[in-house]
Amino acid sequence: MEVFNTFSLLLIAALIFGCLLVKNSLSYWSRRGLDTPPYSLLFGHMKSAFTREIAFIDRMLKFYRYFKSMGLRHGGLYFVWSPVYMPLDLNIIKHITQIDFQHFHSRGLYSNEKNDPLSGNLFTLEGKKWKLLRHKLTPTFSSGKMKMMFPTMVECTKGLHKVIDKELGGPVDIKDILGRFTTDIIGSCAFGLDCNSLENPDSEFRKKGKSILHRKGLENFKQAMFFTLPNITKRFNVFVFPVKVTEFFMKIVKDTVTYREEHNVLRKDFMDLLIQLKNKGKLVDDDKWSSDLINEADNKITMNEIAAQVVVFFFAGFETSATTMSFCLYEVSKNKSIQDRIREEIRRVLQGHDGKLTYEALMEMSYLDQVVNETLRKYPPVPGLPRICNKDYKVPGTDLVLEKGVRVMISVAGIHHDPDYYADPEKFDPDRFSEDNKKNLTPNSFLPFGEGPRYCIGARFGLMQTKVGLVALLLNYELSINKKTQEPLQFDPEFVVASTKGGLWLDFKKISNMSIH
Numbered sequence: 001m002e003v004f005n006t007f008s009l010l011l012i013a014a015l016i017f018g019c020l021l022v023k024n025s026l027s028y029w030s031r032r033g034l035d036t037p038p039y040s041l042l043f044g045h046m047k048s049a050f051t052r053e054i055a056f057i058d059r060m061l062k063f064y065r066y067f068k069s070m071g072l073r074h075g076g077l078y079f080v081w082s083p084v085y086m087p088l089d090l091n092i093i094k095h096i097t098q099i100d101f102q103h104f105h106s107r108g109l110y111s112n113e114k115n116d117p118l119s120g121n122l123f124t125l126e127g128k129k130w131k132l133l134r135h136k137l138t139p140t141f142s143s144g145k146m147k148m149m150f151p152t153m154v155e156c157t158k159g160l161h162k163v164i165d166k167e168l169g170g171p172v173d174i175k176d177i178l179g180r181f182t183t184d185i186i187g188s189c190a191f192g193l194d195c196n197s198l199e200n201p202d203s204e205f206r207k208k209g210k211s212i213l214h215r216k217g218l219e220n221f222k223q224a225m226f227f228t229l230p231n232i233t234k235r236f237n238v239f240v241f242p243v244k245v246t247e248f249f250m251k252i253v254k255d256t257v258t259y260r261e262e263h264n265v266l267r268k269d270f271m272d273l274l275i276q277l278k279n280k281g282k283l284v285d286d287d288k289w290s291s292d293l294i295n296e297a298d299n300k301i302t303m304n305e306i307a308a309q310v311v312v313f314f315f316a317g318f319e320t321s322a323t324t325m326s327f328c329l330y331e332v333s334k335n336k337s338i339q340d341r342i343r344e345e346i347r348r349v350l351q352g353h354d355g356k357l358t359y360e361a362l363m364e365m366s367y368l369d370q371v372v373n374e375t376l377r378k379y380p381p382v383p384g385l386p387r388i389c390n391k392d393y394k395v396p397g398t399d400l401v402l403e404k405g406v407r408v409m410i411s412v413a414g415i416h417h418d419p420d421y422y423a424d425p426e427k428f429d430p431d432r433f434s435e436d437n438k439k440n441l442t443p444n445s446f447l448p449f450g451e452g453p454r455y456c457i458g459a460r461f462g463l464m465q466t467k468v469g470l471v472a473l474l475l476n477y478e479l480s481i482n483k484k485t486q487e488p489l490q491f492d493p494e495f496v497v498a499s500t501k502g503g504l505w506l507d508f509k510k511i512s513n514m515s516i517h
């Protein structure tokens with residue numbers, strides 16, 4: 001009986017202590033004079049990340065609008081019980097992402113290189129490791145390297161035309177088809193493999209890609225934990241990807257590298273550049289691509305590092321571009337005059353290039369560029385930018401000191417939909433980005449690829465594949481919405497990347513049969 005009483009007392013004491021701890025954690029912002037939207041005791045502001053009720057983009061809009069409606073420059077959130085700072089003021093954001101980068105060089109995401117090699121990638125790495133790797137990988141994405149990969153991308157449009165032609169006559173789920181298209185492009189450019197997912201929607205690559213981005217059950221819970229409590233996840237040695245997915249990619253990368261090295265295969269793709277970094281530590285000049293021109297250097301990368309980068313290129317690269325293309329096609333399906341104007345530009349520019357879609361021809365399509373920018377504004381695929389404070393930081397123009405370890409979330413979606421920066425923000429208006437109007441945009445109010453030294457390394461590649469896909473489709477097909485098109489669009493809570501719920505269904509009518517090859 002006495003043992004039972006002691007145990008009960010200890011339990012009550014632990015409960016009281018736990019409650020006080022939670023209360024203390026959840027008063028972090030009020031003690032510093034920052035406002036917070038209503039939250040749940042158990043999950044803070046992340047309940048819907050665990051329950052998947054509200055999409056990430058909608059959460060980013062909601063929190064931004066809450067603070068904005070109160071006329072605030074910033075506010076506080078809680079990821080479960082840990083404090084997250086949300087700046088709205090563009091000057092504070094500029095300081096965090098660019099000027100005072102040394103205080104915020106990391107995203108504070110899960111990375112556990114030793115036990116989970118694929119988590120040691122450029123997106124998640126921190127501090128010096130990230131800096132060194134970024135330095136080594138930057139030349140991989142130079143415009144010269146992009147030009148070299150361009151023909152591979154254009155080649156993949158053949159498969160795109162075939163699939164659309166097969167589906168003519170009924171509504172087409174363009175989101176799914178474009179996901180397969182970019183899977184094939186990245187598969188080709190990153191792994192040097194023909195993933196064949198356009199022809200075969202059940203291809204292994206497509207299945208693995210989907211299983212990562214569209215997580216269910218325990219995997220969904222794990223993903224929310226990686227995001228909200230990375231340190232705890234690391235302590236439990238949880239893998240960022242399901243073990244089978246990790247094994248699949250590790251094997252493909254190792255087999256490809258070994259085969260290329262044994263057979264002296266040179267291909268103009270990411271894998272080739274990463275193999276150069278592994279063996280020599282440096283890349284050849286843009287205009288040369290042969291093994292005897294590679295300079296020696298000692299900062300080489302390992303096989304595991306190659307695998308981690310190839311996989312992050314794959315996951316960061318295919319869905320972001322596919323959703324950009326889908327949202328763009330949805331908007332031009334509703335705006336016939338915009339659609340006609342792009343098609344007219346595509347035809348005119350191609351005529352000047354013997355009907356071939358070359359890198360130079362694509363760069364000439366300025367209206368297409370405006371339309372893609374407006375799509376990225378209205379539907380930013382990455383709606384929030386995470387950072388973590390690496391050393392105490394006084395927020396400029398305020399009395400607030402962010403302590404080391406406090407996380408930051410910048411609401412890209414909120415800024416892109418703020419009427420102070422974009423008049424009538426729900427209107428799809430590519431002329432916002434015309435040569436004349438661009439000068440009037442508020443500096444730092446357009447952040448689809450992030451900002452500062454952690455800016456998206458694949459932005460050029462992403463824009464290139466997005467535009468190649470759009471040219472291939474808009475040249476030969478007229479698009480319109482149909483009864484199956486969801487209006488208004490709903491974002492899918494199961495995806496971190498902004499994506500529509502239940503696909504995106506459009507009608508395609510073939511109007512010409514022009515080749516771009």
Ligand code: HEM
Pocket residue numbers: 122123124134312313314316317318320321324381382385386447448449450451452453454455456457458459461462463466
């Ligand atoms: C439309 C397409 C794309 C969009 C909208 C996009 C967006 C972004 C954003 C917002 C970030 C975070 C930037 C920051 O925190 O400031 C990012 C980082 C990154 N992206 Fe992209 N991305 C796209 C395509 C790609 C592609 C095609 C690749 C690779 C082939 C790629 C690889 C990466 C990597 C590796 C990072 C981490 C960079 C670092 O931390 O140093 N992305 N991307």
